[in-house]
Amino acid sequence: MDKKTMMETLAREAHEKGAFNGAWLYAEGGEIISRGAFGWRDAEDKLPMREDSIFDLASVSKQFTAAAIMLLVQNGQVRLEDEITKYFPKLPFPGITVRHLLTHTGGEPDPSDQNFYVKTWEKEKRIPDNRDMLRWLMESGTPPYFAPGEECNYSNTGFCLLALIVEQVSGLPFEDFLQKNLFAPAGMASTGVCHIRVNGIPSDNFVRNMVIEHDRFVLPEESEHERSVIATDGTNGEGFVYSTVLDLFKWDRTLRAGTLITPASQQLMYTPARLNNGAIAYDDEAANSACGFGWMIQSAPSLGLVVNHSGWHKGATSWYERWIDADRMLVILWSRDAEDDTAYDAFKEGMRAIAMDKEPKPIRSTEDLAEKNPDRSRWESFCGKYAHPGNDVFYPDEVYLQDGELYVKFIQAVRGELVARLYPLGNQNFAMKHFCFQVHLDDGTLTLSFSETEKDVYQKLSD
Numbered sequence: 001m002d003k004k005t006m007m008e009t010l011a012r013e014a015h016e017k018g019a020f021n022g023a024w025l026y027a028e029g030g031e032i033i034s035r036g037a038f039g040w041r042d043a044e045d046k047l048p049m050r051e052d053s054i055f056d057l058a059s060v061s062k063q064f065t066a067a068a069i070m071l072l073v074q075n076g077q078v079r080l081e082d083e084i085t086k087y088f089p090k091l092p093f094p095g096i097t098v099r100h101l102l103t104h105t106g107g108e109p110d111p112s113d114q115n116f117y118v119k120t121w122e123k124e125k126r127i128p129d130n131r132d133m134l135r136w137l138m139e140s141g142t143p144p145y146f147a148p149g150e151e152c153n154y155s156n157t158g159f160c161l162l163a164l165i166v167e168q169v170s171g172l173p174f175e176d177f178l179q180k181n182l183f184a185p186a187g188m189a190s191t192g193v194c195h196i197r198v199n200g201i202p203s204d205n206f207v208r209n210m211v212i213e214h215d216r217f218v219l220p221e222e223s224e225h226e227r228s229v230i231a232t233d234g235t236n237g238e239g240f241v242y243s244t245v246l247d248l249f250k251w252d253r254t255l256r257a258g259t260l261i262t263p264a265s266q267q268l269m270y271t272p273a274r275l276n277n278g279a280i281a282y283d284d285e286a287a288n289s290a291c292g293f294g295w296m297i298q299s300a301p302s303l304g305l306v307v308n309h310s311g312w313h314k315g316a317t318s319w320y321e322r323w324i325d326a327d328r329m330l331v332i333l334w335s336r337d338a339e340d341d342t343a344y345d346a347f348k349e350g351m352r353a354i355a356m357d358k359e360p361k362p363i364r365s366t367e368d369l370a371e372k373n374p375d376r377s378r379w380e381s382f383c384g385k386y387a388h389p390g391n392d393v394f395y396p397d398e399v400y401l402q403d404g405e406l407y408v409k410f411i412q413a414v415r416g417e418l419v420a421r422l423y424p425l426g427n428q429n430f431a432m433k434h435f436c437f438q439v440h441l442d443d444g445t446l447t448l449s450f451s452e453t454e455k456d457v458y459q460k461l462s463d
Helices: 003-016 058-074 098-102 116-124 130-139 156-170 174-183 226-231 245-257 263-269 341-355
Strands: 022-028 031-038 211-213 216-218 241-243 282-284 289-291 296-300 304-313 316-323 328-334 394-402 405-412 416-421 423-426 429-432 435-442 445-449 455-459
Touching: 003 022, 003 031, 003 341, 022 245, 022 341, 031 245, 058 098, 058 156, 058 174, 058 241, 058 263, 058 304, 058 316, 098 156, 116 130, 116 226, 130 156, 156 174, 241 245, 245 316, 245 328, 316 341, 328 341, 341 435, 394 445
Parallel strands: none
Antiparallel strands: 022 031, 022 328, 211 216, 282 289, 289 296, 296 304, 304 316, 316 328, 394 405, 405 416, 423 429, 429 435, 435 445, 445 455
């Protein structure tokens, strides 16, 4: 199959449907098969996207934090079973180890859940950093979410703590350690840690992220949620590595060569974590995606071991996947929210399918899938408020009619109200442009369907 042409065609179609503004690269056996870029790297649509454009990697950055820790483990300076109280004696979380932090199984609380970063920025007019986060963990009195190793809960906090361990053990600022020990040896000249809302934008080759707000693109710091955008731009370890698709290809080859992170260390990084009861620590059990060290671990029929990670941060979306046994890699970097998440998901999964020697499915948008003449006779009965648990951080609050169309209002802990139009798919199922899950409305209930097995049901309140 002509993977080069297929990927270029798919990327062009995704760009035309508003699902891709960015760059991609796919390689097999160390040879680049397909690469390219579509769209714009600035807010004014004047600077064309390039293959060497520098993107915010968001949570794809976590693999570099994990690699930094493994360098220290290889040097005998850190042990995976070290309790983190060895490095931070005042932390009130005994039993959490370095391994727990690497695999999201420590249970440490997240300051974002209590709006710590926004409150600090608003009160003190400064962007908090990892030291501020550490101080909050020591002083807030917030208990852990669960005992170490009992559960798996994706944690940005844990990777911020890992970055602090790197600094404490090495005596170098985290960004300097990565530059000296990872990026420079790998030849990644366009890669580094950057906080653009603290230090500014280094060059016009840095891509400006854009978010959708009221059906138009705006810069994140000019959005309604600018407080959280600015306030969360000061931490290290969980994000804020900026790179290019070309540099991430170099990183893939460096890992494969084993010259920095040894094969033995990588084997540890690519082994699914286990909970105290012996069960695999899944990030997404439905997708059979388990937690490794800064990677999610899967397997593919006939291709063997697969490691990948996604990222999202204020308009930036990233996907980095490596087929370890088959020696393949795919990286896709976006710099704008997708105008339609259904089309976005079809594009990403289509690129992955091509990488795995399969034919991609056509890219279809939410409007493409929606019924053209739906039965609206029951729509008014769906309208009203819906009950929700008091501890939910994301939930549907109300369904209502506007100009003959159905809408749902969600409440999200950090971002506040989010409104989405419901597009009918038939059988009282509805899709939304900016969410990949579906809504089912029937008999006084609203069901959010994230997968065949993962569903949340909400009861309508009495009128």
